Amino acid sequence: MKPIDTTRWSEGKVxxxxxxxxxxxxxxxQADVEPFQAGQFTKLGMxxxxxxxxxxxxxxxxxxxxxxxxxxxxxxxxPLTQKLxxxxxxxxxxxxxxxxxxxxxxxxxxxxxxxxxxxxxGIGPFLSILQTAEPWNxxxxxxxxxxxxFAAELSYRETIEALREQHPGQLEYIPxxxxxxxxxxxxxxxxxxIVDHSLEQAAGLAINPDLSQAxxxxxxxxxxxxxxxxxxxxxxxxxxxxxxHITVExxx
Ligand SMILES: Cc1cc2nc3c(=O)[nH]c(=O)nc-3n(C[C@H](O)[C@H](O)[C@H](O)COP(=O)(O)OP(=O)(O)OC[C@H]3O[C@@H](n4cnc5c(N)ncnc54)[C@H](O)[C@@H]3O)c2cc1C
Numbered sequence: 001m002k003p004i005d006t007t008r009w010s011e012g013k014v015x016x017x018x019x020x021x022x023x024x025x026x027x028x029x030q031a032d033v034e035p036f037q038a039g040q041f042t043k044l045g046m047x048x049x050x051x052x053x054x055x056x057x058x059x060x061x062x063x064x065x066x067x068x069x070x071x072x073x074x075x076x077x078x079p080l081t082q083k084l085x086x087x088x089x090x091x092x093x094x095x096x097x098x099x100x101x102x103x104x105x106x107x108x109x110x111x112x113x114x115x116x117x118x119x120x121x122g123i124g125p126f127l128s129i130l131q132t133a134e135p136w137n138x139x140x141x142x143x144x145x146x147x148x149x150f151a152a153e154l155s156y157r158e159t160i161e162a163l164r165e166q167h168p169g170q171l172e173y174i175p176x177x178x179x180x181x182x183x184x185x186x187x188x189x190x191x192x193x194i195v196d197h198s199l200e201q202a203a204g205l206a207i208n209p210d211l212s213q214a215x216x217x218x219x220x221x222x223x224x225x226x227x228x229x230x231x232x233x234x235x236x237x238x239x240x241x242x243x244x245h246i247t248v249e250x251x252x
Pocket of ligand 1: 101
């Protein structure tokens with residue numbers, strides 16, 4: 001194995017590992033990283049069987065926080081996630097110093113309403129953004145949609161509740177649970193709920209290109225399908241050269 005390049009990688013120390021469900025975890029780590037923008041991702045790395053394995057993960061914490069946080073799901077036979085779950089306090093977790101990615105508010109054109117649509121661990125970058133001042137100053141209303149299979153997978157509810165209390169009337173949190181019935185979440189999937197307008201009814205807001213910006217993160221099938229449905233509603237993909245309304249990040 002080549003030596004780890006410490007100009008690019010910071011030797012972080014784990015300060016906490018929180019288990020939410022059998023497969024969902026958050027890891028907190030202290031590491032010396034370069035400034036990043038809320039919504040960006042960095043890479044985490046570990047030496048596994050003599051090999052350095054690195055994977056991208058979104059920051060959950062806002063920029064400037066002393067402790068870095070990452071939210072991940074274990075993947076069966078996934079080389080890195082199988083090892084992340086065995087971390088203990090004070091263990092080494094390498095963090096790439098320089099962050100990357102365009103799922104940031106700097107990329108989002110002005111609008112009245114911001115829709116943040118996440119599946120599973122894709123909620124992470126939105127939590128980072130919502131813990132900064134910018135979205136609250138820029139958007140009248142923000143809708144945070146979190147789509148999961150089981151209600152127990154709706155992590156970070158205390159964080160979201162605290163944000164709702166800090167910004168009364170500005171944040172709508174809409175959970176979707178697809179594989180069990182609940183008395184509080186929408187059932188089924190996000191694209192279908194856009195088609196039949198049940199998402200807009202739940203939010204009390206219409207989605208249209210004059211009002212809305214949408215950020216979508218997580219499972220690529222959901223990202224593609226939601227993006228396609230939003231395009232049928234007149235929203236356009238947001239690109240640097242041709243600004244639009246839909247900004248996406250795929251996790252695989
Ligand atoms: C820009 C970017 C940001 C990412 N941020 C995160 C994050 O914040 N949290 C996170 O858990 N993952 C995130 N990922 C995925 C992450 O990098 C790893 O792929 C994942 O943690 C699995 O690592 P692994 O080595 O165990 O398995 P891998 O060999 O990397 O993955 C094996 C397979 O697992 C599936 N998979 C990967 N990630 C997920 C996931 N999040 N949910 C469900 N299935 C998945 C895919 O089918 C993938 O092909 C991100 C990926 C990208 C490209």
